Amino acid sequence: MRHLAILLLLTLFTACTYTAKITDGATAVDRKQYDVAVPMLQREYKKAKSRKEKGEIAMNLGLSLRETGQDEQAISWFQLAYDNNAGPDALREKAAALKRLERYEEAIKVFTDLGFEIGSKYEFRKDISGAEMAQQWLEEEKAGKEREFVVTAAAFNSRQADYAPVAYQDRLIFTSDRAAAAGEETFNWTGRGFTDLFTVDLEGKLAVDAFDDRINTADHEGTPTFSTDGQEMIFTRCSSPGKREDAYCGLYRSERVGQGWSPAQPLSFVKPGANYMHPALTADGKRLFFSALLEDGWGGYDIYVADRKEDGSWGDPILMNRAINTQGNEQFPSLDADTLYFSSDGLEGMGGLDIFRTYPLSNGRYTAPKNLRIPVNSGADDFGFTIVSREGSGPTAKMLGYFSSSRPGGAGSDDIYAYTKRVLPPPPPDPTPITYKNILDVTVVEKIYEDPTNPKSRVLGVRPVPNAAVIASIGEQSRTVNTDENGRLSLVLVDDQNYQFRAERAEYLAAEERFSSRNLPKDPEAPEQRYELELELEKIFRNQEIVLNNIYYDFNEYFIREDAKPTLDNLTALLKRNPEISIELGSHTDCRGRAGLNQTLSQNRAQAAVDYLVNQGISQDRLTAQGYGKDQPIEDCLCERCTEEQHQRNRRTTFRILE
Numbered sequence: 001m002r003h004l005a006i007l008l009l010l011t012l013f014t015a016c017t018y019t020a021k022i023t024d025g026a027t028a029v030d031r032k033q034y035d036v037a038v039p040m041l042q043r044e045y046k047k048a049k050s051r052k053e054k055g056e057i058a059m060n061l062g063l064s065l066r067e068t069g070q071d072e073q074a075i076s077w078f079q080l081a082y083d084n085n086a087g088p089d090a091l092r093e094k095a096a097a098l099k100r101l102e103r104y105e106e107a108i109k110v111f112t113d114l115g116f117e118i119g120s121k122y123e124f125r126k127d128i129s130g131a132e133m134a135q136q137w138l139e140e141e142k143a144g145k146e147r148e149f150v151v152t153a154a155a156f157n158s159r160q161a162d163y164a165p166v167a168y169q170d171r172l173i174f175t176s177d178r179a180a181a182a183g184e185e186t187f188n189w190t191g192r193g194f195t196d197l198f199t200v201d202l203e204g205k206l207a208v209d210a211f212d213d214r215i216n217t218a219d220h221e222g223t224p225t226f227s228t229d230g231q232e233m234i235f236t237r238c239s240s241p242g243k244r245e246d247a248y249c250g251l252y253r254s255e256r257v258g259q260g261w262s263p264a265q266p267l268s269f270v271k272p273g274a275n276y277m278h279p280a281l282t283a284d285g286k287r288l289f290f291s292a293l294l295e296d297g298w299g300g301y302d303i304y305v306a307d308r309k310e311d312g313s314w315g316d317p318i319l320m321n322r323a324i325n326t327q328g329n330e331q332f333p334s335l336d337a338d339t340l341y342f343s344s345d346g347l348e349g350m351g352g353l354d355i356f357r358t359y360p361l362s363n364g365r366y367t368a369p370k371n372l373r374i375p376v377n378s379g380a381d382d383f384g385f386t387i388v389s390r391e392g393s394g395p396t397a398k399m400l401g402y403f404s405s406s407r408p409g410g411a412g413s414d415d416i417y418a419y420t421k422r423v424l425p426p427p428p429p430d431p432t433p434i435t436y437k438n439i440l441d442v443t444v445v446e447k448i449y450e451d452p453t454n455p456k457s458r459v460l461g462v463r464p465v466p467n468a469a470v471i472a473s474i475g476e477q478s479r480t481v482n483t484d485e486n487g488r489l490s491l492v493l494v495d496d497q498n499y500q501f502r503a504e505r506a507e508y509l510a511a512e513e514r515f516s517s518r519n520l521p522k523d524p525e526a527p528e529q530r531y532e533l534e535l536e537l538e539k540i541f542r543n544q545e546i547v548l549n550n551i552y553y554d555f556n557e558y559f560i561r562e563d564a565k566p567t568l569d570n571l572t573a574l575l576k577r578n579p580e581i582s583i584e585l586g587s588h589t590d591c592r593g594r595a596g597l598n599q600t601l602s603q604n605r606a607q608a609a610v611d612y613l614v615n616q617g618i619s620q621d622r623l624t625a626q627g628y629g630k631d632q633p634i635e636d637c638l639c640e641r642c643t644e645e646q647h648q649r650n651r652r653t654t655f656r657i658l659e
Helices: 004-009 025-030 034-047 051-067 071-083 088-100 104-118 122-142 562-577 595-615 644-650
Strands: 149-153 162-168 171-176 196-201 208-210 220-226 232-239 248-257 275-281 287-293 302-307 330-336 339-344 354-358 382-391 398-405 415-422 437-449 459-464 469-474 477-482 488-492 498-504 511-516 528-539 546-548 583-587 623-627 653-657
Touching: 025 034, 025 051, 034 051, 051 071, 051 088, 071 088, 088 104, 088 122, 088 459, 104 122, 104 459, 122 459, 162 220, 162 382, 162 398, 171 220, 232 275, 287 330, 302 330, 330 382, 339 382, 354 382, 437 469, 437 498, 477 488, 498 528, 511 528, 546 562, 562 595, 583 595, 595 623, 595 653
Parallel strands: 162 415, 196 220, 220 275, 248 275, 275 330, 437 528, 583 623
Antiparallel strands: 149 415, 162 171, 171 196, 196 208, 220 232, 232 248, 275 287, 287 302, 330 339, 339 354, 382 398, 398 415, 437 459, 437 488, 469 477, 469 498, 498 511, 546 653, 583 653
């Protein structure tokens, strides 16, 4: 994520660390302290001697500039990184930055060149089609096409981040890290403060005041939603139990008490170690829409719905279907009666997050999400759409409201924009009978490794796998179809079914995925809809060590910790999908301590992992435990000079396919 508006998401991969002692630019980037990293990396680049070192520093500098909202400067650093052997990832980042800056012709050229370089046009097809679509919209704007929206920057924007506006009574509540925010610490991702809620009277002099100090704290607060009577508020708070521990975002509830608000309590379904944010209450207060990054999602952040029970508590969240959620990120839901607005970078858009609109039809299905297009959307991130009021009726009706965007030309990193929406004349009726059809394009892909013989080498992207067998199942019924030369097969979906897909090919590990056609849209304005599903096959590399990440042991112990179980559960699922393979589970220690003790400890750790898999139903005959002690480090450092990070990488658990 590129700016503080999305920082309430923290990051797609890990939660942010609030504070850490930083001595070099690479560590600052690793700890997501991007504002701290920029000057360090600039100094380090001037001192760098080798091309490899320059490439690594330039890449980190480009990423840090991207994350602090400085795409223009980032582009040249990504090019420098590529010129100094940083690889295709640098060009990928350059192309994405060009697209966010609406330099679409340049972005298309770089994406096209990238496809040739890594050997896969497939990898960048969506990036290119989105850029071409945005070009067409811009041409229509230049040609004077009638606009549905008129957009202007809000007068109360600051030089910091202002975003996620929400109407509350006669005021507007928004999120900001402006100087008046509570707390004195600097958030080292951005170099600014932590976010709080602020309020502005739209009818007065646009004076901005801090929201209730029982809600605003030294942590991040933002993106609230209010009940219709104004007596209940649900909002996002990102907090950490300790200054050096990971922070996660949760949904909190507070009630109106006199002129203030009660101390906030987390909602009952919020689980520790996961991120929940961007709540939106229905007008009757019985349903809550929100965005979350959870294990059962479709990929990235998804939109969920929770229903309020008779006793006032909340039921378990329900994942919205694939018509809305994608393998990208869906965030910032908001409601206007039964119309749902949300932002997505997984649906085809102009660059970053685009705002979409959908609503339920009489059959309970939602319409296909519609991009709000220019001028609401841009190449940058556009999000936090809210409606404040309506004027008139019929052809003269107007809708007034606000949204937020990181587009260039604003006062700060994120800014709030006011809009007026008017009713455009309807298109002429089409007498053609409507035939509804939902089509799923299934593509089987494999990773492209920088070194095709080494699965530990850098992954450059994915490419289609032709002539792979795909078994499609609905309940007990199944059929097998081979992919074409583009690795794809297409099928017309049967309504309201749960599909299971399995891809197989000789010399690859089988892959499985699911897709639900329940409640997919039947939209008269878009009767035919296409969806995509990828099945990623892993090529079998015999006797090649593969590190199992996130398997750690307590000092001098070998029992399986709770935080290691998800990784071993994934390995269990792989072995069950591929019953013909046998593996060796290996364990390695770092270089410290006596060789004999390390050998015994590593053997016990490997055996503990084997025992765990056996308890999950994997045959002992398929598993071998092997302790390697400290004899096979992967870090090239003298033992007494290895950093703690290098020692940790040497203390690894691995598996290798034997046959």
